[in-house]
Amino acid sequence: MQVSVETTSNIERRMTIGVPAQEIDKAVEKRLQETARTVRMNGFRPGKVPYKVVKRRFGDSVRQEVVGEVMRDSYVKALEESDVSPAGWPRFEPKTMEEGKDLEFVAIFEVLPEIELGDLSKIEVEKMVAEVTDKDIDKMIDNLRRQQAxxxxxxxxxxxxxxxxxxxxxxxxxxxxxxxxxxxxxxxxxxxxxxxxxxxxxxxxxxxxxxxxxxxxxxxxxxxxxxxxxxxxxxxxxxxxxxxLPELNEEFFQRFGIEADSEEAFREEVKKNMERELKQAMSAKVKNDVVDGLLETTEVEVPQALIDQEIDRLRNDAVQRFGGQMDPQQLPKEIFQDQASRRVKTGLLFQEIVKANDLKADDEKVDEKIREIASTYEQPEEVVTHFNSNPEQKAQIESVVLEDAVVDFVLDQAKVKENKAKYDDVIQAAQQQRG
Missing domain, CATH: 3.10.50.40 (Chitinase A; domain 3)
Structure with a gap:
């Protein structure tokens, strides 16, 4: 098997593969002999159809089938022997397929781009700083009461x-x-x-x-x-x-899953939830600004194969959110194109920063993140045990912590401006970015 690889762009490769005719002919003959043993044709007993008749009847279709399999197998073998990592499945273009001649075809595929990070010091990040005040708690409780009014x-x-x-x-x-x-x-x-x-x-x-x-x-x-x-x-x-408005009593508190025997205890639980939400919103706002800055300072050519994969994930998520009563493929790709492209670019940039700077998920921060999540449940210790005994779910937490490490790395070099803000302003800003 002969293999040559041509670089046609930063992310596209053309791999030309040649397979000896003898290998193709041998595979075709073997497949036709198997067909002769099982095929049923008028005028012949099962298994007694002459090879020449089978070849005349099925030769072209069998050869096409064999060539397709050989191209796939040869491509996989060629990848193992070359230093190339495709981002998705290739498109095959046969050059010669005639019987008796060597098979030659081209596999066209995309690879992950080589990324040269831009100047991180040019990134500007607004860090909104806020606290949960008594007035914020009063407003939240008033909203909760109005929901039940x-x-x-x-x-x-x-x-x-x-x-x-x-x-x-x-x-x-x-x-x-x-x-x-x-x-x-x-x-x-x-x-x-x-x-x-x-x-x-x-x-x-x-x-x-x-x-x-x-x-x-x-x-x-x-x-x-x-x-x-x-x-x-x-x-x-x-x-x-x-x-x-309903009274602030234990019956009202329980409607929101809060076990409290007084208004003061209820306020304290509401405050904890608001502080947790505020922390997440401030973090999300900063991360979004970091991503915006990275995308502005670094050009990333994205393999369409990766975007298509992300579009499929977004389609599935959308269908699940709305009840899962339709085929995700019915949703137009264009709806998700920009979001998918941003996600893929962000992932590639984060991977490059991790690799270039040997960043890792700190074990203590992973444990801290797990405890933070567990604190929202009635039996937090059971949740901690569950995460620690489930490698797949713990890996997801490690991935989140590693993303936080990337954000912190960029912030250390970026221009960060802290602005005092109100609770509502931070929550609204984070919601607008998600929307």
């Missing part, structure tokens, strides 16, 4: 936090516009569901009143035809309801 109709003027039922119709330059009308629409005042000024204009109105509210659509509004345009809404207030 019952509604009571009232006859007074509406105010923020009330829920109103309204009919409305919007006009621009005196003309009604598409999508600007609704009936029996329930709206919590102050929730920010509607464009600026709409909800504020309803505050103070009673059930049975008809009002007009003038607003201006934001410049970044999703509808191009409405961006920045002034509008007038005719609104009929049909009902005003206020939330009846």
């Amino acid at each position: 019952t509604m009571k109709e009232v006859k007074r003027k509406s105010k923020n936090k009330d829920t109103v039922t309204i009919d409305f119709k919007g006009y621009i330059d005196g003309e009604a516009f598409e999508g600007g009308e609704a009936q029996d629409h329930r709206l919590e005042l102050g929730s920010g569901q509607m464009i600026p000024g709409f909800e504020k204009g309803i505050v103070g109105a009673k059930a049975g009143e008809d009002i007009e509210v003038e607003v201006t659509f934001p410049e970044d509004y999703h509808n191009e035809d409405l961006k920045g345009k002034p509008a007038k809404f005719e609104i009929s207030v049909k009902k005003v309801e206020e939330a009846q």
Whole structure:
């Protein structure tokens, strides 16, 4: 077998492989003889069909089948003998396949790119620093109570936090516009569901009143035809309801899986959860900035085979999130192309930093991460034991810790600016990056 490898780009290789005709012919003959022993043909007893008849009838298809197998086997053997690591399965292009002649074909495949890291000192990272305050806890508990609230109709003027039922119709330059009308629409005042000024204009109105509210659509509004345009809404207030908040008692605490016998104990548990969420959000924000910086400072040519693999994973994840009632392949690749490309590039860059700097997952930090995860469960020690006795799941934790080590390595060289922020700002920033 003769093998030569040509580099056609940073990530593409063309491997030309030659296989002696004798090897192909021998394999074809063996397959035809096996076929002759089992094939059934009119006029012949089973197993008694002459070889020449079998060859005339099945020779071309058997040869094509054998050549396909030989190309795959020869390619795998050639890889073992060469210093090449493909990123995915190749595309085969036969050059000569005629009977009696040596088989020659080209295997075209992608390899992992050679990465030259950019100047990490040019990366800029914003590190949002925040604490969970008593005001943040009060707001969180108020939100939790409102999630469990019952509604009571009232006859007074509406105010923020009330829920109103309204009919409305919007006009621009005196003309009604598409999508600007609704009936029996329930709206919590102050929730920010509607464009600026709409909800504020309803505050103070009673059930049975008809009002007009003038607003201006934001410049970044999703509808191009409405961006920045002034509008007038005719609104009929049909009902005003206020939330009846549940008492802070043990029954309420248990609805959120918290065993507490007092409001103080409940607040402490809420605070712990918020601090955990805040820590994760700050970490996610920093990591995202690091990834952005790496992608800006380092060019990475990505094998399409790896992107396709990641797209398949994203497709499967999407289907599972929405109930798993469809074939993932029905989801268009284009939906996931950018996200998959970013993930693959990030993975390659992180691998390069790990390899170039001999980074490893610190055992103490792995144990710390496991304990952190375990603390969210009722029986934390059982969770710790589970991770430590399950190599596959522990390896996932080690992978996360190693990613953190890469982020820390980049931060040591990057320009890091700390900005004091509020709890809500950090959570919102992290959510926007995920979205």
